Amino acid sequence: MKKITSLLLFALLISFCSSTDTETTETESQTNDVIIFTKGLGKSTSEYVSNWNKLISEIANDEDTVLYFSINPDEVRWASPEQTVLFYQFGKLEQTPVSFAINLIVEDDTVTSVEFFSPVVSDETASQRTKLFFLILVAMADDTLDKDGRESVLSKLGLYDEVSTPDQLGGSLTLNNVQYIIEPLVDKGLLIGLNFYTSQLD
Numbered sequence: 001m002k003k004i005t006s007l008l009l010f011a012l013l014i015s016f017c018s019s020t021d022t023e024t025t026e027t028e029s030q031t032n033d034v035i036i037f038t039k040g041l042g043k044s045t046s047e048y049v050s051n052w053n054k055l056i057s058e059i060a061n062d063e064d065t066v067l068y069f070s071i072n073p074d075e076v077r078w079a080s081p082e083q084t085v086l087f088y089q090f091g092k093l094e095q096t097p098v099s100f101a102i103n104l105i106v107e108d109d110t111v112t113s114v115e116f117f118s119p120v121v122s123d124e125t126a127s128q129r130t131k132l133f134f135l136i137l138v139a140m141a142d143d144t145l146d147k148d149g150r151e152s153v154l155s156k157l158g159l160y161d162e163v164s165t166p167d168q169l170g171g172s173l174t175l176n177n178v179q180y181i182i183e184p185l186v187d188k189g190l191l192i193g194l195n196f197y198t199s200q201l202d
Contacts, residue, residue, distance in 0.1 A: 035059060039143040041111055041178065042200045045086060045104060048111045049073055052140060067093075069132070071102075079103065090133075100133060113199035114140070120191045134159070134196055141178045141198040157182040166191035177201045 037055040040048030053070045060066040071088050079085040086104040103115040116137055118130040131154075138150045145153070154160070157180055158171040169191065170182035179201055185193035 037139060037143060040140040041114065041142075041198060043111060044109050045076075045106055045111055046073075048104060048140070049076065052136070055136060055139060068129075069136070100129065111200075113197065116196040116198075118194045118196065120185075120193050130194070131159075137196055137198055138180070141180070141200075142176050144176060153180055165189070170194070174201065 035055070035058045037058060038051050040051040043051065049071045056066055056069045060069065068091055071090075075092075076086050076088045079087040084106055086106060088102050088104075090100040090102070092099065099119065101117045104111045105113040105115065114137060116133065118133060119126065120130075134154055135150050138145065138153050142149075153173060153175065156171070156173045158169060159182060161169065163169050166184050166186045166189070169184040172179065172181045174180075177200065179197070179199045181195075181197040181199075183195040183197070184191055185195060
């Protein structure tokens with residue numbers, strides 16, 4: 001079952017990485033080679049969630065993947081009484097000890113930045129999910145980037161770098177008025193997670 005899920009995620013990842021976001025001719029649109037979406041960063045909280053889910057529905061080709069990667073609006077919760085941070089946890093139905101989680105930082109009902117936590121476990125499916133989530137986060141921050149642009153952001157953030165110690169992983173990048181940061185979470189010399197931040201700059 002895990003192998004099948006892994007193959008579906010790999011196919012989904014390839015599909016998303018090989019798609020573009022630019023306007024196309026009617027013929028190209030009819031071949032479904034293009035993913036059309038709108039970013040969420042800098043939008044209202046409801047728009048962010050809606051645009052996220054629209055993107056997932058565009059790139060996913062099976063119900064289980066849509067269910068896992070989508071944000072259920074009914075499950076989004078305020079993390080504090082001040083209502084400045086919205087929290088959502090992915091994959092709750094899987095009942096795993098660690099899971100992916102997202103915080104939407106809100107000012108005047110506008111999502112100004114996003115914090116995303118990805119666990120690091122020795123599991124191929126989790127690794128593929130991490131990369132796909134990161135690509136989605138980049139897309140939600142900047143809808144002008146094409147497939148190469150999204151991959152370039154992750155590359156420049158050091159996601160693919162070979163490092164001698166886990167604390168050397170990650171980095172920061174500012175592009176098109178958006179700041180991206182990947183930060184490793186290290187415990188006793190072991191990499192246990194990655195934080196990925198996207199922020200709209202004034």
